[in-house]
Amino acid sequence: MSGMKSAFSFDGIQIAFTSGQSIMQAVLDGGGYIPHLCYHPQLSVHGSCRLCMVKVGDRYLSACTTEAQNGMQVENQISELRELRLKLLEMLFAEGNHFCPSCELSGNCQLQALAYELGMTHSRFPLQYPTRKRDGSHATVFLDRDRCINCEICVRASRELDGKNVFSLSGRGSDTALQINSEDGRLGSTDLIATDSSARLCPVGALVFKQGNYAERPNERLYDTHIISETGNRRPAVVSGGYPELGE
Amino acid sequence: MRDKTDKLRRIAIEPVTRVEGHGKVTLLLDEEGRVVQARLHIVEFRGFEKFIQGHPYWELPLLVQRLCGICPVSHHLAAAKAIDQIVGVETLSPAALKLRRLLHFGQVLQSHALHFFHLASPDLLFGYDSEISKRNILGVLHKHPQLALQGVKIRKFGQQIIEAISGKRIHGIAAIPGGMNKALAPSVVSTLQTSIREILPWATQALELAKQLCLADRVHFDGFASLPSRYLSLVAPNGALELYDGKLRIRNSDGSSYIDQFDPCAYDQLINEEARDWSYMKFPFLIAEGPEQGWYRVGPLARVNNCDFIPTPKAEQARQEFLALSGDPLVHGTLAYHWARMIEALHCAEAIDLLLQDSELCSDDLQRQGQKSNEGIGVIEAPRGTLFHHYRIDDQDCVETANLIVSTTSNNHAMNESVRLVADAKLSGREITPELLNLVEVAIRAYDPCLSCATHAVGQMPLKIELHDVRQGLLHWLHKDQRGDFVAA
Known part of the structure; x- marks a missing residue:
């Protein structure tokens, strides 16, 4: 059966998939879009943001952790899911300190783009109004924990793509926060370098570069001119410190 | 009685949290019924100096421009100039400098047009005691449609320049550490070149109108809140009017030099601020003169009084006429701010015309780099006067301390004194009339439409005047509510 093409219904459209693919992988491969923040195709699945919840029959399942099944009826663009996703987004905004007007990622931020989309x-x-510790100790990368959504993309990217172990999440519940794996807990004491994937895949403005900021005018940025369901989650090269773009 | 007064004051300064549009004036009479004290209370607390602490320095131009919706470019550029110092850039690329100058000229032009046409002209055209329902920009549009439309279009042009450079008419993104983020496209420059041909004659006409309105009643013009004072502004090394850069110059009221070519980065050796418990706005003063005697004025009148010349021909001709007609040797009438403002508006239009012919606006050589430091001071001439931004950052590249002296703050004492002069001259008996209330507004408005209580567009300027007697406490109050209706006690 491995490698055999099958299909499922996604909002009435037939999506082909390969055995073992998740609903998310299959939909993205098919050119579709399911809202998500913690999923990245180059990384292992985390399943924490819950924005990719879809309805299969009468069950809500996260699309990134659910394997596609032949003949499955998947609903995505329905009002009840929109309302649930909206609440999740509102909670993310409420528990962080997302001051979009001055944020380097504004216009290119996936959290902001999803808020517009929904x-x-x-x-x-x-x-x-959290006041978590900012970390500016690194020469080129700045960490603002108040904008972190605990998606763990940087954690996984560091381990799985960079072969390092710079980041981790610690604490429980509302105390969960991004930690730096160094003796003094500072980013500047790690082996992180600017070209690391972990420094360039943050979907929000938690990890930003210290130089090369604000290269675009408003109305010229990715999500100023596109809705995220058209483009998918993407962080343009101009906000990645000018380094080659890491496609999703 | 004191308790009663305190209680009423407390009610009057109930937090009114809207950014613009709120103020309170209290007047204190002596036993002869003369106004001995006038207080303009700014009742909003912004707290920018505090809450930007901890933010990375590169965010500052975007953060602090939210101080204002009328002159955000001034804050954007003042912060950018400070950050240039932090990143060790002493000299911008020619293209970046020209783009910043063009951006700033557009900002000053649109702000001056907004003030003159939308906020001040209803008083000047219709009279201070004219029907309040018509004393607004809509009334001007009805009675003088061509004039009002020109005013709107002059402002629109200034905003188009801002939008072309920063992406938005309000709160865009343009200045970055050590330069600018984007050049102008040649097609955009071409469009602006076409528009400025129309704006130049309109700016000339607007200046002529301001002059005529000011001189229509010469006694009133010379006497209304006339306030001999020192004037502070930036000037170029050759003494020319300078809006973006330059050194500090202060003239005494008799025109003599108090200080000249003073390094603005050493402003804290020259100026200090006093906090008073009845207003959230501080009172800057010259340290050598002390808090009582060290006040000064800033803004268009200060700049035109202070400079040796204006480096564009029509505006320079207007400056000479301005000083010849009313200078002795400087002009002190508060209403002269309007005239000086429109001289500057014409200067901006002329300067924009010249800059738009410069091909470097399209150059991509936009950013310089240098050796980083932990402190930066940016000083600029905002539409309403000299603006100081001072930041220190820590070893994490985050803001440690910030000190902002905004233009309106420097005019705080002068505005209070102007209100006192107007009230003293015009208050008849002990009953406050709507005419008096508007005259007080006129005096405040001449300085700064950005001031919380100076936004009177379409008659909406919530302002409360209290009349106190030294023996009897509160005698009378008059309040204009959100709808422009008067409520009296």
Whole structure:
């Protein structure tokens, strides 16, 4: 059966998949889009952001962790899922400190782009105004934990793509926070370099470069001119410190 | 009685959190009924100096431009100039410098047009005691449609320049550490070149109108809140009017030099600020003169009074006429701010015309690099006066301390004094009239439409005047609500 082409229904469209592929992989390979933040095709699956929840029959399943099945009926663009995703996004905004007007990633930020996509106008949850520690100790990379959404992409990228172990998540529940794996806990004491994938795949403005910022005017940035469901999650080279783009 | 006064004051300064549009004036009478104290209270707390602490320095131009929706470019560029120093760039590339100058000229032009046409002209055209429902830009549009439309289009042109360079008319992105992010496309320059041909004659006409309105009642023009004062501004090394860069010059009220070519980065050796418990706005003063005597004025009047010449021909001709007609040797009338403002607007239009002929605007040589330091001071002439941004960063590249002296702050004492002069001259009996209320607004408005209480567009300027007697406490108050209706006690 391995390698045999099968198909499932995705909002009424037939999506072909290879055995072992997740719903997410199959949809992305087929040119479709399911909202997501913690998924990255080059990395192992994390399944934490829950934005990729789809409805299969009467069950809600995360598309990135659910294997595609032949004949499966998958619903994605339905109002009940939109409402659930909207709440998740609102919680992410409420528990961080996402001041978009001055953020380097504004216009190229996947969190912001998804908020636009889903029509978010405000958060219904109390804003937490966190004051987590920023880390500017590295020569070229800056960490703002208040913008971190704990997606763990940097953690996995460091281990799986860079062959390093710079980042980890520690703590539980609302205390979960990104930690730096060095003796003094500072980014500047690690072997992270600017060309590392882990420094370039952050979907929000938590990990940014210290130089080369704001290279584009408003209305010229990726998600100023495209909605994320058209382009998929993508971080352009201009916000990756000018290094070659890492495609999703 | 004191308790009663305190209580009423407390009610009056209930936090009104909108960024613009709120102020309170209190007047204190002596036993002869003379106004001995006038206080313009700024009742909003912004807190920018505090909450930008901890943010990485490269975010500053975008963060601090949110201080203002009318002159964000000034804050954007002042912060950028400070950050140039932090990244060790002393000299920008010619292209970056020209783009910043063009951006700033566009900003000053649109801001001056906004103030003159939208905010000030209703008073000047219709009279201070004219029907309040018509004393606004809509009234000007109805009575003088061509004039009003020109004003709107002059402002629009300034905003188009800002949008072309920074991507948005308000709160765009242009200046980056050591330069600018993007050049102008030749097609954009060509479009702007076409537009400026129309703007130049309109700016000339606007200046002529401002002059006529100011001189229509010479006694009133000379006497209304006339306030001999020192003037502070940047000037070029050769003494020319300078909006983007230069050194500090201060003239005494008699025109003599107080200080000249003073390094703006040493501003803290020259200026200090005093906090008073009745206003969130500080009172800057010249350290050598002390808080009581060391106040000064900034803005268009200060710049035109201070400079030796304006480096564009029509504006220079207008400056000479301005000083010849009303200078002794400097011009001190508060209403002269309007005239000086439109001289500057014409200068901006002329300067924009010249810059748009420069092919370097399209050059991609936009950024320089240098040796990083931990401190930067950016000083610029914002539309309403000299603007200081001072930042120190820590070893994490985050802001440790920030000090911002915005233009309006420097005019704080002068605005209070102008209000006192107007109230003293015009207050008849002990009952405040709507005319008096508007005259107080006129005096404030001449300085700065960005001031919280100076936004009176379409009659919406919530302002409260309280009249206190030294013996009896609060005598009377008059309040104009959000709809422009008067409510009296």
